[in-house]
Amino acid sequence: MPPSSTPSRAGPREWTGLAVLTLPCLVYAMDLTVLNLAVPQLTQQLKPSAAQLLWMIDIYGFLVAGALVTMGTIGDRIGRRRLLMLGATAFAAASLLAAFAGSATQLIVARAILGLAGATLAPSTLSLIRNMFHDEIQRRTAIAVWIASFSTGTALGPVLGGLLLEHYWWGSVFLINVPAMALLLALAPWLLPEFRDPTPGGLDITSAVLSLAAVLALIFGIKEVAAHGLNLIAPLAMLLGLAIGAVFVRRQRQLAHPFVDLSLFTSRPFRAALLLNLSGAFFIGGLYLFIAQYLQMVLGLSPLHAALWSLPSALAFIVGSGVVPLMAHRWQPRQLMTAGMTVAAAGFVLLLFIDASGPLLLVVASLALFSFGFTPVASLTTDLVVSSVPPERAGSAAALSETAFELGGALGIALLGSLGTAIYRAHMQVLPGLDPAVAEAARATLGGAVAAAAELPAAAPMLLDTARQAFTSAMVACAAVGVGALLLLAFYVSRAFSRQP
Numbered sequence: 403m404p405p406s407s408t409p410s411r412a413g414p415r416e417w418t419g420l421a422v423l424t425l426p427c428l429v430y431a432m433d434l435t436v437l438n439l440a441v442p443q444l445t446q447q448l449k450p451s452a453a454q455l456l457w458m459i460d461i462y463g464f465l466v467a468g469a470l471v472t473m474g475t476i477g478d479r480i481g482r483r484r485l486l487m488l489g490a491t492a493f494a495a496a497s498l499l500a501a502f503a504g505s506a507t508q509l510i511v512a513r514a515i516l517g518l519a520g521a522t523l524a525p526s527t528l529s530l531i532r533n534m535f536h537d538e539i540q541r542r543t544a545i546a547v548w549i550a551s552f553s554t555g556t557a558l559g560p561v562l563g564g565l566l567l568e569h570y571w572w573g574s575v576f577l578i579n580v581p582a583m584a585l586l587l588a589l590a591p592w593l594l595p596e597f598r599d600p601t602p603g604g605l606d607i608t609s610a611v612l613s614l615a616a617v618l619a620l621i622f623g624i625k626e627v628a629a630h631g632l633n634l635i636a637p638l639a640m641l642l643g644l645a646i647g648a649v650f651v652r653r654q655r656q657l658a659h660p661f662v663d664l665s666l667f668t669s670r671p672f673r674a675a676l677l678l679n680l681s682g683a684f685f686i687g688g689l690y691l692f693i694a695q696y697l698q699m700v701l702g703l704s705p706l707h708a709a710l711w712s713l714p715s716a717l718a719f720i721v722g723s724g725v726v727p728l729m730a731h732r733w734q735p736r737q738l739m740t741a742g743m744t745v746a747a748a749g750f751v752l753l754l755f756i757d758a759s760g761p762l763l764l765v766v767a768s769l770a771l772f773s774f775g776f777t778p779v780a781s782l783t784t785d786l787v788v789s790s791v792p793p794e795r796a797g798s799a800a801a802l803s804e805t806a807f808e809l810g811g812a813l814g815i816a817l818l819g820s821l822g823t824a825i826y827r828a829h830m831q832v833l834p835g836l837d838p839a840v841a842e843a844a845r846a847t848l849g850g851a852v853a854a855a856a857e858l859p860a861a862a863p864m865l866l867d868t869a870r871q872a873f874t875s876a877m878v879a880c881a882a883v884g885v886g887a888l889l890l891l892a893f894y895v896s897r898a899f900s901r902q903p
Contacts, residue, residue, distance in 0.1 A: 411536075419530075419595075422589045423527040423530060423531065423594070424547065426486070430552070431552045431555025432579075433462060433579065434462065434463060434559065435559040436576075437462075437575065440563065441459070444458075444572045448504075449506070450509075451506070457510050460625060461514050462516055462517040463517070464621055465521065466808065467521075467808035468521075468615075469518055470525060471805055473489070473521045473525055475662070475797065475801065477526050479599060480598065483591075483595070485797075486590065488522065489520070489526065491583070491587065492518070492522075493583050494579060494583035495515075496512050497512075497516065497580055498577075499511075499515070500516065500576040501576040501577050502573055524801075525798075525801040525804060526797070528800035528804075529597070529800045531544045531788075533595070533597040534594075534595065541785060542785050543727040549723055549780050549781055549784065550719060550720045550723035550724070560708075560709030561713070562575075563575045564705060599795065606657060606661055609654065612646055612649055613650055615643075616644075618643070622639045623635075624640065624816040625816065627817075651664065661798075666790070666791060666802075672786070672787065672790050674783075674895070675783035675790075676806045678783045679787075680813075681810060681887075682807075684810040684817075685888065686772075689750075689814075689881075691818065692880065699852055701762060711765075714770045715769035715770050715772075718770040718771070718777075723777055723781060726778045727781075729778070735899060736896060739778055739779045739899070740892045742775045742779045743779060743895060744775070744888075744892050746779075747889050748775065749767075749771035750888065752764055753765070753877065753881035754878055754882060756768075756877075758867070758874045784803055788803070822876040822880050823846075825875060825876035825880075826872045829871070829872035829876065840858070848872075852869070
């Protein structure tokens with residue numbers, strides 16, 4: 403298409419197709435959190451070891467993050483719709499396998515297949531949007547809807563999971579995936595066009611393995627820091643991931659048809675967009691790590707009630723996603739993103755005024771304000787990433803955007819979580835006379851203090867009060883770090899995109 407021609411506008415078929423594309427996004431997001439509520443039930447029935455339980459929860463996210471780049475590149479080669487339908491079929495089959503798993507090992511295998519299948523969904527859907535919506539305003543609106551579907555899925559996961567677990571067995575949380583994927587498979591051939599790279603070159607299996615290994619090692623090392631602190635395994639895993647990543651980059655420079663087009667990174671706006679995606683996910687991951695514990699172990703809410711109080715945050719994200727395309731008519735992307743980062747920082751400011759008694763509404767308002775402020779950043783940077791590449795490379799670009807988000811979330815949980823733990827330990831004063839093992843557990847984490855209090859009824863009120871105050875101090879301190887970092891990012895956005903039309 404000549405540069406001077408007007409891009410074709412999407413019609414009812416494309417918008418209906420967009421509604422179909424939101425189905426796998428909802429399911430993908432729900433499966434990141436839905437298993438957490440089922441842990442008590444499945445632990446009783448499957449009796450997993452501590453290591454098996456950890457892998458049940460984590461392996462889905464590990465393989466999603468590790469396989470995104472590979473799946474995005476495969477979609478460019480075999481077709482985005484074909485990859486989406488293959489992934490949806492595998493996702494539905496793995497969901498059935500997980501729902502009726504008879505052992506811990508079987509559930510781990512099913513969750514691993516779900517992770518690999520889930521990695522096909524985000525890059526396929528986003529790259530299809532890039533190909534279906536050529537008009538800039540329509541594409542921004544479509545991407546805003548796409549992002550809102552993830553937020554909706556994240557919020558609905560714990561709520562639907564809690565409702566199902568009140569009436570059915572733990573496997574029911576996986577069955578909700580099946581009808582959504584069946585509907586996608588029925589409608590996709592009619593509503594979604596096929597797109598692929600006309601001259602893709604061969605698929606370099608070595609690059610695929612290197613990409614998967616590099617991201618998996620990095621994510622594993624980061625998660626190890628979050629779970630167990632800075633031990634020997636964590637830095638070794640991260641160094642291994644960086645070394646494999648260096649080999650991957652070197653190989654891409656030598657290939658005629660590289661797995662990832664490294665020339666994309668010569669664009670300053672492209673690099674800035676990926677950095678902002680990573681940074682936003684960093685603070686989302688870190689913030690929600692603290693808020694989830696605060697609502698349940700400080701304010702004493704049940705998991706279901708905590709999930710319900712997180713709905714205003716999801717609603718703010720959805721509302722913001724609808725507002726961004728309208729505001730983009732009058733404001734430049736740089737102005738919108740700078741304002742959004744400033745509003746997100748204001749959300750963190752509200753956390754500076756809470757204590758161990760709340761107030762709950764201030765916490766909810768903080769989450770909602772942060773979500774609303776981050777919406778233009780997520781929407782516009784995603785649009786920039788996929789629109790700055792040729793349509794035939796949209797799959798790999800979408801995968802890079804999603805990988806940055808996954809890495810950012812893991813880093814936020816690990817680094818902000820580690821900072822919060824250090825501050826908690828510094829503030830936590832354990833009562834004298836406690837058993838040393840119990841005292842160390844109480845000083846290590848808020849969860850350890852709650853468990854210790856259950857064993858020591860006489861000392862429980864004072865121990866819990868001290869632990870909750872210490873945890874709240876840690877959360878407030880991390881929020882203060884977030885305020886400064888988000889304001890610096892707002893300044894960075896105003897400079898990095900100063901020449902972006």
